[in-house]
Structures are given as structure tokens and as C-alpha cells.
């Protein structure tokens with residue numbers, strides 16, 4: 483439904499090897515476009531389980547809430563946006579972005595930073611995401627969404643079956659969406675819970691540190707706080723699966739750390755195709771870390 487930087491669809495074959503046979507709740511503290519949640523859901527692995535999906539991006543969570551609650555109205559609004567885009571292309575993109583989406587979004591933002599997405603606003607976000615440059619989500623200093631139009635001949639704007647599948651998966655009685663910090667997971671997780679943890683990746687080099695996640699970027703101090711949480715969760719006997727880049731900073735935190743090892747975690751390198759690189763020549767085959775205490779298959 484949304485293209486999200488760091489989406490993990492291509493990594494699923496590796497990740498699936500570590501889905502635990504049995505587990506308590508499913509908790510995903512960096513939800514994004516939720517590749518693992520939707521994979522587990524479509525495999526029927528989340529039936530009769532509590533699920534908590536957390537992301538600090540208020541637009542992402544607001545949009546999912548509106549899709550969950552009113553998929554038909556979102557789909558209708560998207561049909562209209564797609565028809566107008568087919569007529570007017572980029573001009574329509576900028577009109578929606580600057581005269582409709584940003585003002586409406588500002589008006590729906592609460593003091594806490596939450597944004598009470600309406601079906602119309604959700605449709606606009608999906609439209610801007612599907613037709614904007616590289617599916618980025620970026621805001622300027624004033625907090626306005628400022629991604630330029632993308633260059634797509636015929637972008638897929640409305641995918642009704644997918645929209646309804648997303649709505650159905652999120653509408654489960656035991657599925658909860660939370661807007662906030664990954665550390666919510668620390669307060670919730672108990673023994674046997676399964677957590678897939680997919681933070682913004684540490685940059686492999688200075689040039690790749692360009693970031694398109696919600697500002698401020700996930701810094702070295704955040705990676706360290708996350709490492710402490712992962713150790714704590716492993717000690718609680720949660721099933722933990724974390725992905726990250728093979729940056730030196732991450733190797734130091736997980737591959738060469740005694741506390742990590744003593745908590746029963748190990749760091750494995752898997753091949754992955756990375757689509758996130760501001761320099762397209764550097765895209766290609768790289769390795770990523772999977773850090774886990776789950777016996778893989």
C-alpha cells in the first residue's frame with residue numbers, strides 16, 4: 483500500500499527462517515510498511531494472538547488507522563486522485579501536496595504530534611507516496627511534506643485488493659497500532675513474545691547517511707539504546723529478530739559484544755539487495771545483519 487524506505491519484502495526469504503515455531507504476542511517496534519507483519523498474517527501465524535505495531539511516524543500510523551477503519555472511503559478518494567493524476571500529472575501532484583494535503587494535515591495535528599487522519603487525507607498520502615519521488619516521506623523545517631513529484635509513466639495508485647487486505651489485517655480485534663518510540667516494546671514484552679525489530683539502518687558510509695525517515699534521524703545513541711533493549715528482551719526470553727546494516731557501528735554493538743553473546747544472541751550476515759542509496763551506482767548486492775536468539779531453520 484505504501485512504499486516505505488527500508489521495506490523488507492526482499493529480505494523475507496531470510497527472515498522467514500527465523501519465525502519461531504510458537505510464540506506469545508507479536509510486537510513490531512519499527513513498523514514502516516510492515517512486510518513481516520503482513521507476511522505472518524497472510525500465513526495465518528497471527529490468529530488468536532495479541533499484536534502490537536509501533537512506529538514513531540504519526541503520518542504512517544494515522545494513515546493505517548484510516549485505512550483500517552474506512553477502506554472503502556479511502557479507495558473512493560484514491561480513485562478520484564488517480565483520475566485527476568491521469569489528466570494533469572505533476573501539476574495535480576503539486577496541487578494536492580501544497581493546497582490540500584499539507585493544510586489539511588496541519589489542521590488535524592494535535593499538540594502531542596498525533597495526526598487524526600481522515601479517509602481523504604489517507605488517500606492523499608497514499609497518492610503522494612505512489613507518485614512522489616522514490617516513495618520518500620520527508621518534511622521540511624516547518625513540518626510540511628515536501629517530496630517532489632516522481633517520474634513514473636503509469637504509477638499504480640489504487641490497488642483495491644491490497645488496500646482491503648491491509649485493512650483486514652489491521653482490523654483484527656487483537657491488533658493494536660501505536661504511534662511512539664520503539665521503547666514502548668520494552669515496557670510490553672514478556673517471555674515467549676516474538677519481536678521483529680527493523681530500525682532505520684546505520685549508514686554504511688557518510689554518503690549513504692542521507693535519510694528519509696521521520697526527523698530527527700536515528701543516530702548512534704539511538705542504536706545504542708536499541709542494543710540495550712535487545713539484550714534486555716533476550717534476557718527476558720523473548721524471541722528477538724533484528725535486522726541492520728553491516729556498518730562498523732553495528733558490528734561493534736552486536737558482533738563483538740560480550741553481553742550480546744551472553745544473552746544468547748548471535749549476529750549473522752545475509753546477502754541482501756539494497757534499494758536505499760542516494761547514489762544509484764552503489765546499489766547492488768550488500769550484506770545485512772540478522773541478529774537473533776532464535777534457532778533458524
Ligand SMILES: C[S@@+](CC[C@H](N)C(=O)[O-])C[C@H]1O[C@@H](n2cnc3c(N)ncnc32)[C@H](O)[C@@H]1O
Pocket residue numbers: 486487488489490491511512513514515516517518536537538539542662663664665680681682683695696700
Ligand atoms: C527500516 S524502517 C522499517 C521497515 C519495515 N520493516 C518494512 O518492512 O517496511 C524503520 C521505521 O522506523 C520508524 N522509526 C524511526 N525512528 C523510530 C523510533 N525512535 N521509534 C519507533 N519507530 C521509529 C520509521 O518511521 C520507519 O518507519
